[in-house]
Amino acid sequence: MSKSLQGNIWKLFVAEVTQREYYFPILTIYFLTIPDASVQQIGLWMGVGYLAEFLFEIPSGYISDRIGHKKTLLLSKLSMIAAALSFIHGGSMASFMLGAIFTAFSFAAQSGTYTAFLHETMVGLRREKSFVGIASKIFANARLVSAFLLILIPLGAQITLKTPLYIGLMLDVIGLVVVALLIRPSVVEKTTLKKSIPTLMRELRGSGFYPVIIFTSAITGFAIAQMSYIYPYMESLGFPVAFVGLIAGLRSLAQYFVGDNITKFEKRMNIKRIFLFDLVLFSSSFVLISFLDNFYIITLILIIVGGYEVGRS
Numbered sequence: 001m002s003k004s005l006q007g008n009i010w011k012l013f014v015a016e017v018t019q020r021e022y023y024f025p026i027l028t029i030y031f032l033t034i035p036d037a038s039v040q041q042i043g044l045w046m047g048v049g050y051l052a053e054f055l056f057e058i059p060s061g062y063i064s065d066r067i068g069h070k071k072t073l074l075l076s077k078l079s080m081i082a083a084a085l086s087f088i089h090g091g092s093m094a095s096f097m098l099g100a101i102f103t104a105f106s107f108a109a110q111s112g113t114y115t116a117f118l119h120e121t122m123v124g125l126r127r128e129k130s131f132v133g134i135a136s137k138i139f140a141n142a143r144l145v146s147a148f149l150l151i152l153i154p155l156g157a158q159i160t161l162k163t164p165l166y167i168g169l170m171l172d173v174i175g176l177v178v179v180a181l182l183i184r185p186s187v188v189e190k191t192t193l194k195k196s197i198p199t200l201m202r203e204l205r206g207s208g209f210y211p212v213i214i215f216t217s218a219i220t221g222f223a224i225a226q227m228s229y230i231y232p233y234m235e236s237l238g239f240p241v242a243f244v245g246l247i248a249g250l251r252s253l254a255q256y257f258v259g260d261n262i263t264k265f266e267k268r269m270n271i272k273r274i275f276l277f278d279l280v281l282f283s284s285s286f287v288l289i290s291f292l293d294n295f296y297i298i299t300l301i302l303i304i305v306g307g308y309e310v311g312r313s
Helices: 002-017 024-031 039-067 069-089 093-124 128-158 163-180 197-204 209-236 241-268 271-291 295-311
Strands: none
Touching: 002 093, 002 128, 002 163, 024 039, 024 128, 024 163, 024 209, 024 241, 039 069, 039 093, 039 209, 069 093, 069 163, 093 128, 128 163, 128 241, 209 241, 209 295, 241 295, 271 295
């Protein structure tokens, strides 16, 4: 049993690597090739996806505890496959909305379940004290591998714009197979909250939590909105479509570097100074990108700011 559970570690690593939309850099560009599609509609179907993810997050822990963590991870992978198929074969605004909803469910289903399953595996191996180190190593290495895949897979757009989506679909199928091979540990950990959301909200009142969350949500919202339109904008400036993955890949590498060194930065600054730094950095980047038309400089800004934005979290 111990040897079987040990195999869960590399399987969970593969599951994490395949839990990415590697075709995302060309997805918005591909959407604009659909008849009557407009740039404004990009924000609509992506907004539907983010709203769906928020709504799915609420019952996801209950569903995971109810049907089992492995089954929930399988549903997550099946949902990613459904999303890719919706994007590939839909060819309409409705199909992109459906794909965004499937993607949202996949991320929501995996969010707490993945770490719970990994923790159960480490407890089953009697290596619970190694959980944090193993989890950090898996996430860091997965991010590193993902960075290279983000660069390489969109290069398939040189064949057709759908090629990166087919490659992404193939990776989703691999992820599904690997998750199906996971061994269920004998220890089961609950992922649902011990306190209700209204109770937590009342307890957090006056703690300074709400100003922090409003600020970080606003910054993150602007960053997400920016990334929804940046790839079509870069294409309009003459940036080769096949190389838009280079931006996402280098951003992911920057995230890996920032995440590895963020504690050194945070030790030198208090929370107010960090927020002031964030405000200046993100605001100036939005303004610069809107006024610049040199895609080399814009790419550099996106890599630095995007790497910091995700890496610091």
